[in-house]
Amino acid sequence: MPTLTLEEAWTQFLDFIQDHISAAEFQNWFSPIGVLKATEDELLLSVPNIFVREYISDNYKKELATFFPCDEGGNPLIRFVVEEVKREKKVETPAVAPTPSLSQDDQRRAMKLNTTYTFNTFIEGPSNQFVKSAALGVASRPGKSYNPLFIHGGVGLGKTHLLHSIGHYAQEHHKNLRVQCITTESFINELVDSLRNKSIDKLKRYFRNLDVLLVDDIQFLQSRMNFEDEFCHMFETLINQNKQIVITSDKPPGQLKLSERLIARMEWGLVAKMGVPDLETRVAILQHKAESKGLKLTNSVAFFIAEHIFNNVRQLEGAINRLSAYAGLMNLEVTEDVAEKTLSEMFQFVPQKRITVEGILKSVASMFNVRVSDLRGNSRSKEIAFPRQVAMYLAKELINESLVKLASSFGGKTHSTLLHSWNKIRTQMKDDDLLRRQIQMTKQNLEA
Ligand code: ADP
Numbered sequence: 030m031p032t033l034t035l036e037e038a039w040t041q042f043l044d045f046i047q048d049h050i051s052a053a054e055f056q057n058w059f060s061p062i063g064v065l066k067a068t069e070d071e072l073l074l075s076v077p078n079i080f081v082r083e084y085i086s087d088n089y090k091k092e093l094a095t096f097f098p099c100d101e102g103g104n105p106l107i108r109f110v111v112e113e114v115k116r117e118k119k120v121e122t123p124a125v126a127p128t129p130s131l132s133q134d135d136q137r138r139a140m141k142l143n144t145t146y147t148f149n150t151f152i153e154g155p156s157n158q159f160v161k162s163a164a165l166g167v168a169s170r171p172g173k174s175y176n177p178l179f180i181h182g183g184v185g186l187g188k189t190h191l192l193h194s195i196g197h198y199a200q201e202h203h204k205n206l207r208v209q210c211i212t213t214e215s216f217i218n219e220l221v222d223s224l225r226n227k228s229i230d231k232l233k234r235y236f237r238n239l240d241v242l243l244v245d246d247i248q249f250l251q252s253r254m255n256f257e258d259e260f261c262h263m264f265e266t267l268i269n270q271n272k273q274i275v276i277t278s279d280k281p282p283g284q285l286k287l288s289e290r291l292i293a294r295m296e297w298g299l300v301a302k303m304g305v306p307d308l309e310t311r312v313a314i315l316q317h318k319a320e321s322k323g324l325k326l327t328n329s330v331a332f333f334i335a336e337h338i339f340n341n342v343r344q345l346e347g348a349i350n351r352l353s354a355y356a357g358l359m360n361l362e363v364t365e366d367v368a369e370k371t372l373s374e375m376f377q378f379v380p381q382k383r384i385t386v387e388g389i390l391k392s393v394a395s396m397f398n399v400r401v402s403d404l405r406g407n408s409r410s411k412e413i414a415f416p417r418q419v420a421m422y423l424a425k426e427l428i429n430e431s432l433v434k435l436a437s438s439f440g441g442k443t444h445s446t447l448l449h450s451w452n453k454i455r456t457q458m459k460d461d462d463l464l465r466r467q468i469q470m471t472k473q474n475l476e477a
């Protein structure tokens with residue numbers, strides 16, 4: 030097809046792929062790709078993260094080569110550029126009712142997947158985007174991308190949620206595969222039981238015949254020597270047959286007190302960290318959880334909560350549960366006050382007095398012996414302009430608001446004036462002890 034442009038070739042490739050994979054897979058891997066530029070020799074495509082790039086290059090090289098002309102090295106004339114993603118709108122993939130054709134044993138175990146832990150209910154942000162892509166990658170093509178996938182991160186950050194999402198997804202999309210999710214504790218318990226019942230061979234056979242094994246909280250294997258060996262054998266048997274393994278842990282493999290051999294095995298594939306979600310993601314999670322509880326939550330209240338609960342998603346969820354119970358019971362609208370009253374003991378530090386531009390102007394005015402109205406005015410005399418700059422510096426430091434909005438509270442200044450003042454004071458503070466002390470005192474005054 031010599032007359033086809035590279036861009037047309039891409040469209041045809043997408044049409045072809047769309048017919049060959051599930052809608053959800055297509056949404057997740059191909060929809061986010063955009064054409065940046067097409068020349069005669071190269072097609073530039075934008076991808077949201079390296080993982081999408083790797084995934085496409087690893088899994089669709091052959092197909093790409095049939096749709097695109099290749100260079101001497103046999104590589105299709107395509108280049109991927111990783112672009113910052115805009116916060117992704119959640120894609121509503123139609124829920125597929127799971128119709129697993131499992132044995133009774135499998136069914137009993139499969140029940141352990143939490144039905145609400147799916148990719149659809151997992152809120153993405155910069156802290157977890159990579160690990161989510163990796164999870165989706167292994168769920169889409171078990172045993173064919175990264176093996177094992179090792180997910181680690183702090184408590185309550187969504188590791189189990191993601192692990193179960195892989196389970197659901199793999200079960201829905203690969204009905205003939207045997208998928209098993211197990212906590213390390215229950216793995217050990219099953220081993221103990223089977224030793225007692227002399228049914229260890231049956232259990233081993235069961236595990237070794239799985240296609241996807243999801244193991245939660247591997248840190249509990251530490252200092253359980255006998256079980257560690259058993260686990261290591263099972264692990265190797267599965268991996269050698271290209272069966273997918275996913276492991277979660279509260280620490281990276283190297284920090285686990287396990288045998289070097291097992292640690293090395295766990296580092297074979299992809300080790301991905303689940304980070305602490307940033308403010309915006311926490312707000313999105315709160316909104317999502319509130320919505321699913323039928324709780325009305327304004328953006329400002331969501332921000333207020335997210336500012337005070339910041340390193341544990343489970344606690345964000347707890348906050349919503351508590352708020353929704355309280356607000357429902359008392360028939361109250363959820364305001365910042367209500368949130369503070371209901372949740373203050375969950376907050377990671379007692380909420381500070383809300384600092385306002387008004388408060389800053391008052392404190393600065395009294396510190397520098399000028400009038401608030403002067404600070405808001407336009408006088409350029411040094412006695413006024415300097416404290417005004419200090420006030421602007423403090424406003425930017427202490428108030429979580431857009432620069433435009435802050436600046437406008439200073440009698441309609443522009444955001445670049447505010448930024449300039451902030452920069453100037455910040456620099457000057459470095460070698461001006463007096464100024465540093467004045468600012469320190471004003472701050473204490475404000476926070477008292
Ligand atoms: P971990 O296993 O890392 O301790 P969990 O997976 O149990 O954490 O998550 C704790 C709670 O927070 C769960 O109810 C989970 O649904 C929720 N959660 C965590 N991360 C997210 C997220 N990104 N989006 C939506 N819910 C999340």
Ligand code: MG
Pocket residue numbers: 188189190245246
């Ligand atoms: Mg967990």
